[in-house]
Amino acid sequence: MINVLAEDRVFLNYGPVQMMLMAQAHGLVITRQLQEAAEYVIKILSELAEVQKQAKDVLTLNEADLNVYPLPLRLMVEAVLETGDRTLTPMAAVAGTFADLAGDWLVEKGASKVMINNGGDIALRLQGNEKTKLGLTPSIEASGYSHILNLTAEAGIGGVATSGLGGRSFTKGIASAVTVVAKTARVADACATLIANHCFTEDPGISRLPAELLDPNTDIPGHLVTVKIRDLSPQIKVKALENGLQKAIELKSQGRIHGAVLFLDDLVMMIPDNLCQAAKLEGGNQDGNS
Numbered sequence: 188m189i190n191v192l193a194e195d196r197v198f199l200n201y202g203p204v205q206m207m208l209m210a211q212a213h214g215l216v217i218t219r220q221l222q223e224a225a226e227y228v229i230k231i232l233s234e235l236a237e238v239q240k241q242a243k244d245v246l247t248l249n250e251a252d253l254n255v256y257p258l259p260l261r262l263m264v265e266a267v268l269e270t271g272d273r274t275l276t277p278m279a280a281v282a283g284t285f286a287d288l289a290g291d292w293l294v295e296k297g298a299s300k301v302m303i304n305n306g307g308d309i310a311l312r313l314q315g316n317e318k319t320k321l322g323l324t325p326s327i328e329a330s331g332y333s334h335i336l337n338l339t340a341e342a343g344i345g346g347v348a349t350s351g352l353g354g355r356s357f358t359k360g361i362a363s364a365v366t367v368v369a370k371t372a373r374v375a376d377a378c379a380t381l382i383a384n385h386c387f388t389e390d391p392g393i394s395r396l397p398a399e400l401l402d403p404n405t406d407i408p409g410h411l412v413t414v415k416i417r418d419l420s421p422q423i424k425v426k427a428l429e430n431g432l433q434k435a436i437e438l439k440s441q442g443r444i445h446g447a448v449l450f451l452d453d454l455v456m457m458i459p460d461n462l463c464q465a466a467k468l469e470g471g472n473q474d475g476n477s
Contacts, residue, residue: 189225197221201229206305208289210298220296224289231288235259235281243406245276259284266373269443270381276406283348283376286310290345290372303372306355308348308379310372313340323463325450326363327353334448334455334463336368344445346372350383351450357398357405357412360386361419361427364450367435368462369443378444386431386449392418424451432456 190198194216199206206228208221234257241247242260248268253261259281266280286303290310293301301312302319307327313319318339322332327349338344350356351364358380365383369375387393394415399408428449435447435458448457457463 188229189222191218191222194218195221197225199225199228202232204228204232204285204305206285206289206303208293209302209304210293211300212297213299215297217293217296217298220293220298223296224292227292228285228289231257231259231285242277242281245273245406247277248273259288262287262373266371266377269374270377270438271441271443272381274407274410275377275380278406279380280373280377282306282308283310283346283372283374286372287346305372308346308372308376310346311338311344313338315340321347322466323366323448324349324364325455327351329364333450333466335466336366336463342445343370344368345370346375348372348375348379350376350379351386352383352413352416356380357401357407357410359384359395359410359412360431361393361413361416361424362386362431362449362451365431365447366450367447368445370445374443378438379447382431382434382438382447382449385434386427386451387413388423388426388430390419390423392416392423424454427451428454428456432458 188201195211196209238260262284263277263280267275282305286305286308287310289303290301290312294312299314300317303310321336323334325333346369349364349366351362352358360383362383365379367375367379395411396414398405398410398412428451431449438444446459446462
């Protein structure tokens with residue numbers, strides 16, 4: 188359930204959560220705090236389970252008083268509302284929310300550098316002069332990374348989340364991966380879902396089905412989700428990514444995200460243009476968040 192992998196990292200495998208918790212505190216060993224953070228995640232997961240119905244209901248976004256709900260659901264709702272889209276349910280931000288809560292818990296315990304990876308949705312907490320690098324995958328199903336994201340405390344980025352075709356969650360688009368950076372992991376999570384959904388254009392080569400036919404317990408019954416793509420022309424691929432990029436530009440202009448990078452096969456689009464660097468060129472004379 189909770190496995191200590193090193194003095195600065197713990198892995199939690201509990202129900203739907205597979206979470207890597209990593210933290211440092213100015214050279215101090217905080218293994219015990221990492222274990223306690225994992226236990227905290229288990230606790231709040233049980234709290235969310237008690238309101239699972241509301242978490243899957245888009246109407247929960249309209250609730251006037253969120254204080255009746257446990258903290259995880261309140262934060263999930265707030266994150267989804269920040270996207271400005273009312274077709275998402277609170278579940279669009281669930282992974283990022285739990286990563287954020289674990290990250291904040293460790294900072295309160297004195298951690299100066301925290302990285303919580305909850306199934307690919309990552310909460311970052313960098314204090315002072317701390318910095319880190321993240322490898323960005325060009326596909327949800329890829330094992331390696333193609334781009335590097337350089338992050339510092341000054342950047343104000345607290346979350347990096349990825350959505351796309353082939354992941355655990357459904358998508359309405361065809362992007363192989365959409366990675367979003369934002370002030371929190373929960374906002375990045377919800378916005379990555381939204382942008383990935385917009386990476387779509389009509390084409391006979393895109394097969395979609397109602398979500399409930401694939402999962403009777405889905406939180407988006409009645410929504411068409413992508414199940415397969417085949418024989419798409421380069422023009423269709425470009426158009427689909429451009430549609431997603433327009434949504435990313437909109438969200439960035441509203442101050443909701445710091446940026447996004449969109450992948451589809453060998454296509455890459457990003458906002459801003461220097462958000463990340465190709466891995467093979469990392470270390471060269473490129474602009475980046477360094």
